[in-house]
Amino acid sequence: MKILVTGGAGFIGSHIVEHFQGKAEIVILDNFRSGKKQNLKNFDHKLIEGSILDRKAVKEAVKGVDYIFHMAAGISVVESMEKPVEYVQVNTEGTLIVLEEAAAAGVKKLCFSTSAACYGENPESPKVETMKPDPLSPYAITKLDGEYYCDMFAREGKLKTACLRYFNVFGPRQDPKSAYAAAIPIFVSRAVANSTISIYGDGEQTRDFIYVKDVVAANVFMSQNDHTGLFNVAYGKKITINDLVKMVIKMTNSMSRIEYKPERPGEIKHSLASIGKLLSTGFKPTSDFSEGMKKTVDYFMGNK
Ligand SMILES: NC(=O)c1ccc[n+]([C@@H]2O[C@H](COP(=O)([O-])OP(=O)(O)OC[C@H]3O[C@@H](n4cnc5c(N)ncnc54)[C@H](O)[C@@H]3O)[C@@H](O)[C@H]2O)c1
Numbered sequence: 303m304k305i306l307v308t309g310g311a312g313f314i315g316s317h318i319v320e321h322f323q324g325k326a327e328i329v330i331l332d333n334f335r336s337g338k339k340q341n342l343k344n345f346d347h348k349l350i351e352g353s354i355l356d357r358k359a360v361k362e363a364v365k366g367v368d369y370i371f372h373m374a375a376g377i378s379v380v381e382s383m384e385k386p387v388e389y390v391q392v393n394t395e396g397t398l399i400v401l402e403e404a405a406a407a408g409v410k411k412l413c414f415s416t417s418a419a420c421y422g423e424n425p426e427s428p429k430v431e432t433m434k435p436d437p438l439s440p441y442a443i444t445k446l447d448g449e450y451y452c453d454m455f456a457r458e459g460k461l462k463t464a465c466l467r468y469f470n471v472f473g474p475r476q477d478p479k480s481a482y483a484a485a486i487p488i489f490v491s492r493a494v495a496n497s498t499i500s501i502y503g504d505g506e507q508t509r510d511f512i513y514v515k516d517v518v519a520a521n522v523f524m525s526q527n528d529h530t531g532l533f534n535v536a537y538g539k540k541i542t543i544n545d546l547v548k549m550v551i552k553m554t555n556s557m558s559r560i561e562y563k564p565e566r567p568g569e570i571k572h573s574l575a576s577i578g579k580l581l582s583t584g585f586k587p588t589s590d591f592s593e594g595m596k597k598t599v600d601y602f603m604g605n606k
Pocket residue numbers: 308309310311312313314315331332333334335336337338352353354355372373374375376377392396415416417418467468469470471472484
């Protein structure tokens with residue numbers, strides 16, 4: 303078996319690469335926009351350093367590949383507001399190029415990483431795949447574009463695709479230092495360093511966090527079956543940011559102080575997934591939130 307991971311040097315991509323060690327020939331296409339060579343240092347793979355916008359590089363990357371995990375993207379809502387054209391290029395055009403070349407190369411299936419950001423501020427909870435999308439940023443709009451193109455290729459019989467709408471993913475190797483870092487790596491790395499932890503708003507906002515190993519498992523599962531279409535990928539459980547920070551402080555025996563800052567504009571108050579459709583495929587997550595948190599804390603303790 304041969305697989306291609308676009309964005310394989312990134313956080314989630316590197317866990318896909320880790321999963322397939324010894325199980326498949328692995329090709330990575332990454333231009334290191336946000337990914338790191340260090341994420342791949344222990345893993346066998348063939349690296350093509352280039353962009354998904356470079357058709358020649360994509361053509362080379364898809365050669366003889368059975369399954370594609372398409373993760374390469376601009377990944378930040380905030381950055382996308384500053385650079386909308388770049389997001390359209392990388393996320394929409396880039397995805398289209400990967401789809402075209404995958405179809406031409408006879409790839410068996412492509413799994414596309416998309417985002418709960420597509421639901422936007424629709425207050426309905428939990429979020430169900432049949433809801434009308436309400437994308438509020440170029441990031442969300444371009445992820446939605448990718449979903450529609452994946453669907454179009456599947457409908458036209460050109461390429462089997464599945465779109466996996468992740469909620470909040472966390473785990474080892476998630477970058478706490480980027481300007482657009484996610485909550486868990488920031489909280490854990492600051493707790494380990496006994497630094498002050500900032501919470502925006504009253505901390506009662508809720509999120510549906512999923513451990514990266516289950517995101518990998520969902521991708522692997524979807525690549526190997528005939529399901530097409532859109533699937534929420536989450537645990538369908540919510541935790542408040544206040545409870546999350548308390549948990550992190552306890553797990554790390556931290557002396558960190560908590561400070562409350564004004565709510566950030568545009569931040570969604572509650573995000574919770576309905577995972578009925580995902581579970582109806584027969585997929586079952588094998589880890590859980592606490593196990594994931596333990597592994598994540600161990601990772602950041604080891605890297606302090
Ligand atoms: N982390 C989350 O909570 C989350 C939630 C929803 C969706 N997603 C999606 O999952 C995917 C992976 O996200 P991640 O958290 O691992 O982010 P990441 O930034 O760690 O990984 C993205 C990777 O794509 C690469 N990349 C960017 N532009 C590229 C280009 N033009 N050509 C080739 N490679 C390029 C980056 O260098 C990086 O290695 C993304 O598509 C993201 O939108 C992530």
